[in-house]
Amino acid sequence: MSAEKEGDSLCFFVNGKKVTENNADPETMLLSFLREKLRLTGTKYGCGGGGCGACTVMVSRHQPATKTITHYSANACLLPLCQLHGAAVTTVEGIGSTKTRVHPVQERIAKAHGSQCGFCTPGMVMSMYALLRNKPQPTMEDITQALAGNLCRCTGYRPIVDGCRTFCQEADCCQASGGGDCCLSGGQNADEAEHEKPQLFDREEFLPLDPTQELIFPPELILMAEAANPKTLTFRGERMSWVSPPSLEELVQLKTSNPKAPLVMGNTNIGPDIKFKGILHPLIISPTRVTELFQVTQTPRGVWVGAGCSLTEVRSLLEKLVPQFPEERTELFRALSRQLGNLGSQQIRNVASLGGNIMSAYPNSDLNPVLAAGNCKVSVVCGGGRRELPLNQDFFVSFGKTILTPEEIVVSVFIPFSRKGEFVGAFRQAPRKESSFPTVTTGMRVLFSEGSRVVQEVSIYYGGMGPTTVSATKTCAAIVTRPWDDETLSRAYDVLLDELVLPPSAPGGQVEFRRSLTLSLLFKFNLEVLQKLREMNVITDELPEKMQMRPLPREIQASLQEFQHVSKDQSDQDPVGRPIMHRSALGHATGEAVYCDDIPATDGELFLALVTSSRAHAKITGLDVSEALRLPGVVDVVTAKDIPGQKVRKISGYEEELLAETEVSCVGQMLCAVVADTRAHARRGAAAVQVGYEDLPDPVFTSEEAVEKSSFFEPRRTIERGNVTEAFETVDQLHEGELRIGGQEHFYMETQSMLVLPVGEEAEFNAYVSTQWPTLTQDAIAETLSIPSNRVTCHVKRLGGAFGGKVNKTAILACITSVAAWKTNRAVRCVLERGEDMLLTGARHPVLGRYKVGFMNDGRIVAVDLQYYANAGNTVDDSLLVTEKMLLHIDNAYNIPNLRGHAAACRTNLPSNTAFRGFGVPQALVVVENVVNDVAALLRRPADQIREINMYTGPSVTHYKFEFSPESMRRCWEECKAKSDYGARRAAVDQFNQQNRWKKRGMSIIPIKIGIAFSEGSLNQAAALVHIYQDGSVLVAHGGAEMGQGLHTKMQQVASRELGIPPSKIYISETSTSTVPNTPPSAASYGTDANGMAVKDACQTLYQRLEPIRQKHPKGSWESWAQAAFFEKISLSATGFYRGPDLFMDWDTKEGKPFAYFTFGVCCCEVELDCLTGDYRTVRTDIVMDIGRSVNPSVDIGQIEGAFMQGLGLYTMEELKFSPSGLLYTRGPSQYKIPAVCDVPLRFNVYLLPDSHNPHAVYSSKGIGEAALFLGSSVFFAIKDAVAAARSESGLLGPFSLDSPATPERACLACASPFTRKIPASEPGSFKPWALNI
Ligand SMILES: Cc1cc2nc3c(=O)[nH]c(=O)nc-3n(C[C@H](O)[C@H](O)[C@H](O)COP(=O)(O)OP(=O)(O)OC[C@H]3O[C@@H](n4cnc5c(N)ncnc54)[C@H](O)[C@@H]3O)c2cc1C
């Protein structure tokens, strides 16, 4: 490559329009190009690492060899712009728009209520769109595969799946209509159900899918592809060059002269390395035009597959070949294809190459163990010639390294046919079933002598058991030449145990689990081999039915969503009580909805990047910003000294520094901020800031350490009813236990985002912030800049999810951004990267719960003493309020006469934790329900009986002397038992467990009673401002923020009813502190209650004002009345106000009225657990909720489903992991798993309790945002139930400990299978664990 050569121009198409880029920078990914250069902001940033799907686009290419056009979904965040030469990109804006025609995919996802905050929606739309371009009538399996890599934190996926299901051919029955008993399920007659039950959506309304309407592939690109360009293409950027040679010969030359330059194919390894590890490659070689790398050649012994083929292409090829050959020849093909089906997501598989996967040499690559066990080989080429090398233990040298020299290029991979008597197995266990790197993965192959069970060859490889793919050579030696029987296998397990040892502090942790998986995956292979030997009549002994293993069920079925019709007398025009679509749903689905970072940049705008502490507890000895200031584009650095006003935020009597000045108290604490002309420059600047530290002794990380050192935020609270100590003397049995519940990352899809603009005069600022509490942000900015609040306007259009995480932390970030805007007098934007966001904004509090319970032999719980330690982190934030709310809920649904709770907020050197949906209630209640479960286990009685015995009944009083009626809670309980057919299914579960040794089912039914509204009385207020314009259109403003919970939609419904006009005449533009001031946060499930009353008040005022006009012109229209009112000088603008209840809690007397009322619900779940791996699937969920008279059943059901799934994540999969020095390891979707489509219960029924009323909230509704999150714990307890059944096989009865989340690791180890019991536990204290148990 000549250094002087001018860069070529890059040509591709976006949405049918040609893009020519003369200075394409190899560092630019398609996502930022679309968003910043083309202003196509529908494609979203959610993680930047291929793990969330928010950035999904469709890429199309013409293949000259086959004269076909391929379409595939891809993550724009990992697609280098330079890779797109000759491609056509379709984004969400390219398929439909509200201005022209909405695409059927957009329409169906929107109308099926598949969008809440809408931030994931464009990605979902594009994944589904790409599927439909390839297969207009997909199966449900196709749909779930296509959506597996798209995360949604709001909806719980059910409505998205139901919207997409309408494209399935097999869904051409009432299943597809989104509700009602299905005609296939043998339930009610379909017609009857249609008429009797209201539906969430009507599929009759949907536009048909018409493939002829799609954008055509640009003919210019066909010509370009056909006219093979013999030229090397070069693109040069600021720091990197990109070279794309046209032939293998030139590729070899290039690689020989630049051995360090990586070959970028799918960029799914190199891309994240560049982005997250800051690795800089001055030269990138792109071999995508080298045809040899894509060739497939079949030989009598197998097939050579080009190393450049994508994993999707490899899978399709294998699937095509399998039916063409006898089964015995395709063992390896099928094993590989199975493994490929679970590797990464569809978007990743569509771009990641076979050669890239091999050469990445990941320790836990899914393919390498199978390729190695299957005797595959690679053909490599370099300047010195070609050679073939087997993919065996010698090939994989160490982490990310193979035996190849840096000059060598893998051209193709040989996958052999299997031989007669040869079996191949591929297994993996991952933290999440799909779109997740495996914890342990394996490929196994055995060859038997003809007609015998004697092993002729065996080969076993594992991933996840060391720095690279490892061979279990000694284990193989213990098997080969022996008969495949119990004796051989049992020796093999012992050898394997000795052979694959992990040190107790091995990177990645989970040491016991990983070791046990090596055994249990070999056992699974054994079961498969025995089955095959039996089919071949080599052995005759039948494997007992009980020992057999079938895969977990996976097809998501149509579910029920039941709600009450509005009353017959309600006018057709009145939308209250009807399942109205989210008012922005079509905007979400078309990518038109504007989020904070979609606001166009203003002239001279700067970007802010934060510098954070790398130490948990240290003095700051120096802050050197000189290097950063020298970098291109860097404009300034903001430190604490620059803050003109208050340098701290005060909460609960404690102070939190905005930017640390002298000392840091956690890793991730903010130290200073760099502002630069672009994001990339700001981030490079931040990385160049040098910080000096002097470590301070004894950082505190865990709750136990905090207790030992008495490190608390005060006050610690206690509450008691009855006399627990005395009652313990009178009971039949006493029991003590402990439950640890992990924290939870909010993982709102839109990271913290803000833009602060100086207006330019009189110290006025406009702040566009993604916050739940505009007033707090406004006041905080004003205090920080030392200006009055009237100079700051905080605007919130919508949030891409929040869940409690966009209150206090957002205000601090907005303060820092505003200082930068003030100092530079320029607009400053701050949008956190996903990793930064996870690192520095805190999470749900991890809690250690300890308890002692006294109970009678008849099941009555007489006394409970509970102690909660919440890990608050380094600042107080809302921790004291969280611990108080925990104590106010310790009775849950139970009338326990003697009940005591203590709660402490532990001060530790971890990032400060904050509010999260449920605000402590989910942590408090899971401990309470665990107590009930333990009592049931001790009494050997079903847990639901103990729950029933102790449940509140009749007029009741809580432990803080609040009177209430539990009548509708008991109705929920009874309805849930009936709807779920609890009795019969419980019996079926028991029967299943008797018939299965390695799989167990479990069931649980869990109630919730949750208090609604703020216990700090002053926050229970709301205001609204409503304008009627002369054309009759109405603008409503209120204090609540729209964050996906459908608040604006409900407010539109309220205004529509009160003004008597259709919702289409009503618009809600934004929430702004200049229109509605002094508002409380949108939180505590109180948004609709409070703002609904305020909007109602304002609308009623206006309605009254118009009364004389209406009297005068009874036949007039709404528009004519509005105009007449103007001419009669009647004000068409009114404020509304709601003075909510004066709630309080007196912690001295321990009495109060901290809630307006209770929302009740009950959830029944059934799971199936694979006891060998801990993998599980929620087979069915039935939720009955009492939410009074729902204002909008589709929104409320959405809240229930979404919260439930978030709870499912909390209690069964989401794990925050910290290093021993307090660094958060889990800083992105690759390490932190939230539920995905594969986690949706296979049947997910939600019923709103009919005939329930609530005098305390607007139109008799109830707050619902938070309640159902705790119901996710019924999955936890169902898993526990299944584990108990597994333990009983080993004679282990009675209570046992299972911490939350019940991850596959915990569930598997708790099952105490013969395999887990073989693993010697490491002695605590004898080693430094890889991760802290906080
Ligand atoms: C979100 C996500 C999830 C994932 N999940 C999984 C999973 O579950 N299981 C799993 O196994 N993997 C998983 N992966 C990894 C993924 O499969 C690999 O990153 C991918 O296969 C690498 O291929 P690529 O074409 O993208 O490589 P690139 O990133 O383009 O290149 C990777 C490396 O391979 C070298 N290379 C590429 N081709 C050749 C060649 N022909 N000859 C010599 N060297 C070459 C390059 O020089 C470079 O060093 C995941 C990745 C992501 C981002």
Ligand code: FES
């Ligand atoms: S932003 Fe691209 S996958 Fe998350």
Ligand code: FES
């Ligand atoms: S609607 Fe999916 S993330 Fe909010």
